[in-house]
Amino acid sequence: MRIFVTGASGNIGKAVTKELLSYGHRVLGLVRSDAGADELKRLGAEVQRGTLTDLDVLKKAASECDGVAHLAFVHNMEDYGGCCAIDRAAIEVMGSALKAAGGDRALVISSGTMLLRKGQIGTEDQKYDESDPFGAVRGPSETVALAFAEKGVRVSVMRLPSVYGEGGLGFVALMLAAVQSKGLVAYLGAGENRWPATHTLDIARAYRLALENGKAGSIFHPVAQEGVRTKDIAEVLGKKLNVPVTAISQRETLDTFGPMAIAMGADNPSSSAKTRQQLEWTPVQPSLLEDLESGTCLESQTALPSWSHSA
Structure with a gap:
């Protein structure tokens, strides 16, 4: 498969890129900087320069690939609502491009377990908490993405826990x-x-498995602990x-x-019980x-x- 990875030079994106390349997939990575581009080239990936607001770039890249791993997000806490709007627009453009291209195209978007109701064990079956200040604003990205499951795109949502290792420590x-x-x-x-919590390398494997075999409309929790x-x-x-x-x-x-x-x-x-079963994913x-x-x-x-x- 040829996979378009947004946020490819970030901590998780880089790990996903390495994982995909090691399993024989080709990667087209979205990066903003020269340093990011050079890093991807050293890994053996193709480079696509641009940002999440370059919708024409996202559309073209997605249309030319078999799948998309969407990991990029604009982290500006002074305008979090605006950041989430950018995220939804990017998902809409890439999902539409995959739909138009036809065939078995995969879209895996990134969300978070922190969007779920607190104080109870969150499961893959639960919807994001609309009463939560973060869930109410970012959760709709899941809705936008999952709508493409009924349009022929093999879309899934990856709700991330606190991710550590490979240069980052999450929360x-x-x-x-x-x-x-x-x-x-x-x-x-x-x-x-x-x-x-989950190590970056286990997270990367979950993304690869979802791109390869995830069923349309799935929500995954790649949670090790x-x-x-x-x-x-x-x-x-x-x-x-x-x-x-x-x-x-x-x-x-x-x-x-x-x-x-x-x-x-x-x-x-x-909980990650359904994710482990559906993706045959076991953190190591x-x-x-x-x-x-x-x-x-x-x-x-x-x-x-x-x-x-x-x-």
Whole structure:
């Protein structure tokens, strides 16, 4: 298959690109920068220059490929609604291009388990939580994508947990940002809230399997660990970095993490039972706590997060 990968030079996109290439697929990667283009060429992928707002570019690239792995997203927390509108427009254009091309064309879009109702185990059968401030705005991207299942496109939604490894740490990077700014690792309240987590390489394999064999209209949860307590994460980080570990209040969470405070306090355990069965996917990489304890993903963390720039 020839696959168009948006966000191909990002942490997850690069892993997906490598995974696809290693299994004999061809990759056309969307990148914005010279550095990103050079990286993709070194991996053996084709390069498509452009951004998510270049709809004509997205349409042409999708129409010339057998499938699309949509991983790019504009991360501007000052205009999150606008970012989600860009996402929906990109999905609409690429889905329409695949439909017009005909045949067995696959579209796998990226979403998140954090869009589900909190405080309960989220499953692949559940719809995004419309009462959640993030779910209400980004969740409609799932609806736009899944509509193409009835139009002949083999579309599926990949709801990502907190992803670690290969240069990124997902929501754990929030805690590292607090280390940089305050010299401590912080968690909210008793730290009993849980984050689902999966290593980047296991995530990449899930995308490949969905592109190859995913059924139209599927929702997947590539979740290796159903829920890791934030207190446990903070304690491992504190030990590895030799900094204090502190419980903070809701008010302090807002002051420390800004718009991402909602993620710090989210209790988001998520099941992957149907995903494992349907895709025959079994995670094999070290768990989040194992990776943190070994220091592997900390060593590969190339930059602390910025929540106000495009990525």
